[in-house]
Amino acid sequence: MATKEHSLYKLVTKEQAEAFAWSFEGPNTEALLYPFVFPPIQPHEVRIQQTYFGLCYTDCHLVNQDWFPINYPSVPGHEILGHVVMKGDQVTQFQIGDLVGAGFIRDSCGNCKLCIQGNDQLCGQKGDEHFIPLPKFGGFATHVQFPAKWAFPIPNTIPQHLAPPLLCAGITVFAPLKRYFNPNKEVAIIGIGGLGHLAIKFSAAMGMRTSAISTSPDKEQEAKSYGAIDFIVSKNPEQMAKALGRFDIILSCAHASTVEEFIDQTKLLKNGGDFIMVGIPALTKVELQLPFYSLVCRQISFVGSLVGSRQENYEMIEFANKHKIYPTCEEYEFENFKTAYDKLLNGRPKYRCVVKVGNAPQTLKQ
Amino acid sequence: MQQLPAHSVYLVQESKETADAVAYAFLQNTGEPVQYPYKYPNIADDDVRIRILYTGLCHSDCLHSRGLWDPNIKYPSCPGHEVVGLVEKVGTGVTKFKVGDKVGCNPQRWMCQTCDLCKKGDNQLCSKGIFLYDDNNFGGYSTHIQVAERMVFRIPDGFNDALGSPLLCAGITVYAPLKRYYKPNFSCAVIGIGGLGHLAVQYASKLGMTVTAFTTSKNREQEIKRLGASNLSSSINVESLKTEQGKYDIVINTLYIEDEEVFKSHQRLTAPTGTYIQVGAPPSKVNFKLDHAYIILNQIRVAGSLIGNYDETQEMLEFSAQNNVYPIVETFEFEDFPKAFDRMEKAQAKFRCVVNVGKWAQANGLWK
Numbered sequence: 001m002a003t004k005e006h007s008l009y010k011l012v013t014k015e016q017a018e019a020f021a022w023s024f025e026g027p028n029t030e031a032l033l034y035p036f037v038f039p040p041i042q043p044h045e046v047r048i049q050q051t052y053f054g055l056c057y058t059d060c061h062l063v064n065q066d067w068f069p070i071n072y073p074s075v076p077g078h079e080i081l082g083h084v085v086m087k088g089d090q091v092t093q094f095q096i097g098d099l100v101g102a103g104f105i106r107d108s109c110g111n112c113k114l115c116i117q118g119n120d121q122l123c124g125q126k127g128d129e130h131f132i133p134l135p136k137f138g139g140f141a142t143h144v145q146f147p148a149k150w151a152f153p154i155p156n157t158i159p160q161h162l163a164p165p166l167l168c169a170g171i172t173v174f175a176p177l178k179r180y181f182n183p184n185k186e187v188a189i190i191g192i193g194g195l196g197h198l199a200i201k202f203s204a205a206m207g208m209r210t211s212a213i214s215t216s217p218d219k220e221q222e223a224k225s226y227g228a229i230d231f232i233v234s235k236n237p238e239q240m241a242k243a244l245g246r247f248d249i250i251l252s253c254a255h256a257s258t259v260e261e262f263i264d265q266t267k268l269l270k271n272g273g274d275f276i277m278v279g280i281p282a283l284t285k286v287e288l289q290l291p292f293y294s295l296v297c298r299q300i301s302f303v304g305s306l307v308g309s310r311q312e313n314y315e316m317i318e319f320a321n322k323h324k325i326y327p328t329c330e331e332y333e334f335e336n337f338k339t340a341y342d343k344l345l346n347g348r349p350k351y352r353c354v355v356k357v358g359n360a361p362q363t364l365k366q
Numbered sequence: 367m368q369q370l371p372a373h374s375v376y377l378v379q380e381s382k383e384t385a386d387a388v389a390y391a392f393l394q395n396t397g398e399p400v401q402y403p404y405k406y407p408n409i410a411d412d413d414v415r416i417r418i419l420y421t422g423l424c425h426s427d428c429l430h431s432r433g434l435w436d437p438n439i440k441y442p443s444c445p446g447h448e449v450v451g452l453v454e455k456v457g458t459g460v461t462k463f464k465v466g467d468k469v470g471c472n473p474q475r476w477m478c479q480t481c482d483l484c485k486k487g488d489n490q491l492c493s494k495g496i497f498l499y500d501d502n503n504f505g506g507y508s509t510h511i512q513v514a515e516r517m518v519f520r521i522p523d524g525f526n527d528a529l530g531s532p533l534l535c536a537g538i539t540v541y542a543p544l545k546r547y548y549k550p551n552f553s554c555a556v557i558g559i560g561g562l563g564h565l566a567v568q569y570a571s572k573l574g575m576t577v578t579a580f581t582t583s584k585n586r587e588q589e590i591k592r593l594g595a596s597n598l599s600s601s602i603n604v605e606s607l608k609t610e611q612g613k614y615d616i617v618i619n620t621l622y623i624e625d626e627e628v629f630k631s632h633q634r635l636t637a638p639t640g641t642y643i644q645v646g647a648p649p650s651k652v653n654f655k656l657d658h659a660y661i662i663l664n665q666i667r668v669a670g671s672l673i674g675n676y677d678e679t680q681e682m683l684e685f686s687a688q689n690n691v692y693p694i695v696e697t698f699e700f701e702d703f704p705k706a707f708d709r710m711e712k713a714q715a716k717f718r719c720v721v722n723v724g725k726w727a728q729a730n731g732l733w734k
Binding site for chain 1: 622
């Protein structure tokens with residue numbers, strides 16, 4: 001049971017709790033059950049009772065302070081799915097009972113240049129309120145409370161036990177693929193994991209010729225079942241040599257483990273091509289670099305992408321629904337959250353861990 | 367006169383009297399270039415032979431001829447890729463140019479026109495592209511140059527020949543990526559106000575952008591503002607660079623800075639969704655370290671750029687003539703080629719060295 005209290009979420013007894021979270025009281029520690037009551041709901045907020053939620057490695061990075069120091073207790077989690085059980089007075093777009101999802105972004109101002117241009121995920125005006133997983137409580141809980149603006153209606157045709165990872169992994173790969181889309185482009189997805197397997201599906205469904213690049217030769221059948229037209233084993237020098245300069249777009253969904261590996265990946269890009277980066281590794285990991293000569297004389301670009309805007313989220317949900325693009329998930333009960341988290345942190349889930357909230361809000365009170 | 371070594375393509379002559387052209391060639395990786403009279407073995411069907419009026423000197427000439435890029439470089443080596451001249455002779459298949467036309471040559475000697483990249487229009491990335499130094503062809507440090515028609519540019523009317531030759535390399539190097547990524551309302555940061563940078567400031571401001579010049583130089587405020595910059599800022603002071611973080615929609619970096627923290631600060635000048643362009647390159651095989659966290663969190667593009675394609679180059683020449691964009695040059699006589707090279711090699715030139723080739727060539731009977 002949790003002992004450290006968060007200033008906003010009153011730590012109470014199980015019987016008194018409105019909701020239960022899994023909180024971390026320090027880096028590299030086990031999650032502790034945190035029964036709590038919410039602060040009063042604000043006029044622009046909704047409170048969601050989750051049906052399922054997803055776990056993403058970014059949550060591990062945050063908890064373990066891989067990027068920057070954080071305050072504890074911390075309840076990260078940002079692949080949220082559930083029903084609206086309470087809403088503030090100003091919320092008109094949702095009714096109680098609506099099924100909604102949410103991802104990494106908690107809030108945006110709506111008035112700055114980035115917001116108005118349609119890049120509201122990059123809004124810099126909201127300080128501490130920018131991201132869902134911290135410093136406020138995020139998705140590793142039975143309930144989440146956040147601005148309705150960043151809640152997305154989820155059609156009931158998407159299986160709920162598979163939906164949550166779309167709200168982070170899904171949008172993370174969908175948005176840049178759509179941004180750099182061209183029907184004539186050759187696309188390579190590096191890494192067939194949580195992000196990569198969805199990227200192959202999205203890219204192929206968009207009609208682009210998509211190849212998968214993996215360290216594991218035994219993922220070939222699987223990659224092709226997702227729509228990949230070709231499969232390259234990155235540890236196979238012959239296959240890599242054949243693919244030199246082949247791709248207009250490379251979407252990297254796995255961190256290179258050495259500088260040489262990264263440079264080898266960039267060699268697969270055509271002159272003038274785009275290398276899309278979405279994953280931020282721990283700061284102690286490989287420093288991404290390449291010869292100046294390659295960058296300048298081959299005229300290649302490295303482009304970053306951070307989840308997606310609200311508009312892009314709406315489009316991604318619609319697209320995934322239409323093409324039946326769902327992640328492959330491992331399901332865990334809410335009470336076994338620690339097992340799910342440990343699998344993510346230390347194991348190799350295939351490919352996303354999803355927690356079923358189910359009756360936990362009731363059963364945990366006893 | 368010393369005994370000159372033979373060349374695999376050109377027929378060395380004892381004196382200029384029998385020569386088609388006189389080059390300034392390097393005989394080894396050290397020392398000064400020397401006069402090298404030669405005859406062309408032939409003129410191919412699609413070749414254009416050009417009487418050079420002016421040649422610009424570019425720092426990559428040093429990197430090439432001193433063997434810094436390719437230690438196995440063959441000598442004699444005659445670099446130079448910023449040429450303005452007059453057509454002297456054309457091959458039997460040439461249709462775009464006639465004798466007397468005023469033309470220019472840039473660093474690229476050949477494009478295949480059949481590969482994907484050429485067809486898309488990006489011939490500077492052509493997989494079979496040949497640049498003026500490759501195959502040991504002679505470049506612009508000469509009274510003449512002979513290039514395939516497809517890589518020769520028309521010099522527009524009203525172009526300032528005496529100033530304009532560096533545009534064929536330095537000019538296009540900054541013009542092409544600025545044009546590729548800019549919008550007229552953008553704020554633009556130009557890092558390094560040297561040969562490339564002082565042209566970038568002019569182009570960026572003529573394109574309508576608000577330009578901040580990042581430089582180490584002191585006491586150049588008036589001059590840099592006259593080129594079109596609205597503001598100046600330090601290119602190496604990390605504290606100062608931090609205050610400029612995220613402010614520029616388009617950043618063009620003409621420098622290579624060894625200090626990692628400074629170099630990352632350059633990338634961080636880029637505004638969210640903006641573009642950072644790298645055109646400056648170091649001589650040795652160093653790596654560009656990507657500030658990947660900043661790139662991802664701000665959704666920016668870090669782009670390399672190599673000269674420009676044919677259309678961009680032609681457009682740049684016309685834009686420059688119409689908008690009066692020219693480099694600030696130091697001009698040398700042909701016989702002072704070694705002096706010009708030395709000044710450029712020591713990075714003392716302000717900002718580009720140009721050699722008045724035509725004057726000497728004509729006076730010495732090389733326009734036959």
